[in-house]
Amino acid sequence: MTASPSPTPAPALWVLLDATAAALQAVRAGQSGTAALDTVDASLRPGVRALLFQALRHLGRAQALRRALAPRQPPARVDALLCTALALAWNPEQAPYAPFTLVSQAVEAAKRSPATRAQAGFVNACLRRFLRERDALVAATDRDEVALWNHPAWWIARLRRDHPWQWQQILQANNAQAPMALRVSKSKSTPAQYCQALAAINMEAYPDGDSGVVLRRPLPVAQLPGFADGVVSVQDAAAQMAAPLLLQGLDARQPLRLLDACAAPGGKTAHLLEWAQALGAPWQVTALEMDASRAARIHDTLRRLRLQADVRVADAGVPADWWDGQLFDAILLDAPCTASGIVRRHPDVRWLRRESDIAQLAVLQARLLGALWPLLKPGGRLLYCTCSVFRAEGQEQVQAFLAHNTDARLAPSPGHLLPANPDKAGALGDNAAGEHDGFFYALLHKAA
Structure with missing residues (x-):
């Protein structure tokens, strides 16, 4: 009889903390959290992902605490390890391990890693002082708005301006796990x-x-x-609104032509096709994605769901490269954006974005709207959406479009869906806990 293999021992916490610090350093250098985690050994990845996401959700507090402990910024990897430990340990009620354990294991990581070994004594001194003076240090950092809300200062100011009555609820929702x-x-x-x-x-x-x-x-x-x-x-529940919003009122018996203009990874394309399948509707769906590797994900999604669409690698903003000249009955434009509404799921976004990105993306969104509107039949509809809570990418973008396109009419639409605003007109039902991401929806009808 063959003996069953012994279970693989769980990795030591110092190993996870060292890998988490490396991933945090990569995010601070401009790499996405997904890309940073892809470089982590597969056996460590689930644990590192959980620790990294918690560290990113409390990075503002951790950075303020590190400055209080060491005003002079240490080398990048040492700083990342300190901030990882401080982000995880500053609040005992939310800490994944006891603060003393986190500190001792972070010091062990500093001793064992070639990237931090020379600074292990410094790491030990900082973190031991943190344990001794934790309450006073945390109270002092409460006066720092970035530490209090764990978002960049410009992000907080933008939300305060865009949503003066809900900005605090949005920030609180962003710091929760979706x-x-x-x-x-x-x-x-x-x-x-x-x-x-x-x-x-x-x-x-x-x-x-x-x-x-x-x-x-x-x-x-x-x-x-x-x-x-x-x-x-x-x-997510907010993303599930796209297909029904676009399709409401369309005659399912007609051979409709539908376009998903920025389709990867294919969730909304699939939802459109699932509606057609359930209704037995003869619809043709074209899905565009300008990045070939992301377009491959659309194929993977449709293959698993046993659905078919005309998937093309092309820039939706350059119709001459892909359009056959036949008008569409309905167009879904889930435009590239700051992703400021999905911070609960991607806590790295807040630290990767710059305020200048908003204006640059708004220009791209306007270009896509302008390029796709002529491809829509008279009487057709275009659903513009972004996973953003910034008004420049939502309400202000649509107002500018309507001002320049007199044949466009804004139909009743949810507008800005805020992750902590369940009373918003058009928000999903049974949403008392804010169980959806931040989104913007505008349904535009073209004059017949």
């Missing part, structure tokens, strides 16, 4: 049925909206019932 939300394929199941399938494997969930399900705790996609068979997809 729930895992799913979209159930309309032709294969219902939210209620899928919740029963989850209950059968002891997973708590509840229906949310027309096709949504929210898990009480996250689950690897491979363990989701029916995931491999296309029964369900991972998609």
